[in-house]
Amino acid sequence: MxxxxxxxxxxxxxxxxxxxxxxxxxxxxxxxxxxxxxxxxxxxxxxxxxxxxxxxxxxxxxxIPLRNGEYLTGSCIITHRLVMYLFWLALQIVKSGIFVAYLTLHPKMPINPMIVRFKSDLPNPLAKVILGNSITLTPGTLTVDIKGSFFIVHALLDETEEELVSGEMEARVGRLYYDHCTPEQMCTDIHILNDLRETRDHIERGEK
Amino acid sequence: MESITNALAIIFVLLGSFFMLVGSIGVVRFPDFYSRAHASGKVDTLGILLFIIGLMFFSGLNLISLKLLLIAVFVAMTSPVAAHALARRALVFGLKPWKKKQEEK
Amino acid sequence: MNTFFMIVAGLLALVLLIPFYRVYKGPTVFDRLLGAAAIGAKTITLVLLFGLVYGRLDMFVDIALGYAILNFVGAIAMAKYFKATKEA
Incomplete structure (x- = not known):
């Protein structure tokens, strides 16, 4: 251990x-x-x-390999952490619903959307699916695409983007599979995509 | 006991309806497709979950409640996936994300 | 209790009209699809309410589950379809 x-x-x-x-x-x-x-x-x-x-x-x-050639195998998920994670996720669903509802009803609608890309090394495709789904369920972020280890995320506000790239949640998902990992390891290579063409290049080309 | 569960059911159903109303308003009011996907993927999901919890309180502890729980889990798992699938396709298609106007200095 | 659920069902039917504006007006096809998905998600709850009002919740729960699955598969199928056509 x-x-x-x-x-x-x-x-x-x-x-x-x-x-x-x-x-x-x-x-x-x-x-x-x-x-x-x-x-x-x-x-x-x-x-x-x-x-x-x-x-x-x-x-x-x-x-049978998936479409990108990966296999759906990997290291064992840690069960008691998965249960705790599900409770945390339920709390996040409630928080994100209230947050986006507040933004919707705010008369001036203070949003500043941006698309951010970061890299998160997870051991298998299932872990990536868990992280992608969790990003969508947490406040103000929406997974747009996953290519290899790169996640492309649409964030509604600057604060939600900062919270995302702090790597807190990525480390939570990582701890489902790893004994121990820190937020800095799980969220690297952060890049805010300003241009639509840049973003599409990233999606079509995949990993650099 | 009956009245307590009924009161809880009414509270949760009304909360769920409120969030579904806000989700609908968000789908109309947000400025571009991606932020609309936020409204439909999160607020609506929360509304439906609260609504189904309210119905579970109303129906009590039986098989119907288990089936309602099944629907709730299914909705919570699939609605982010549907929002993600549409958003990804829109981005590949080339839909521009809305940007806040920068102040000129 | 029954009248309460009737009133909520009526209000929800009105709420359903709001995303319909997006389906009718939406500048791109994705907005329309999103509006349709939002309507479908609310229809699940409307089906459950009808079950309560008619007193046959055991039957309508299965219908709602099937509707939820169809709603999800429909959204995914649409997303796949627009990959194939590349124009909308």
């Missing part, structure tokens, strides 16, 4: 190895029970069979 950065160690125990499949099966079973609404033995057996079929089909997702 002394390492400062780098992915969390991959445990090789039986439960650790098949943890993802296990959670997937539990979630699908809960979905089946909620949607069917019958709790007798016959329906539960049908549900279990369908869940097994879906989990078996889903194992092949990890063997």
């Amino acid at each position: 002394n390492q400062t950065s780098g992915p969390a160690q991959v445990q090789t125990g039986f439960f650790r190895k098949y943890r993802g499949l296990f959670f997937q099966a539990v979630l699908l079973m809960a979905l089946w029970l909620i949607l069917s609404g019958h709790f007798d033995l016959e329906h539960i057996i049908y549900g279990a069979l369908s869940v097994l079929l879906v989990v078996w089909l889903n194992t092949s997702i990890r063997r």
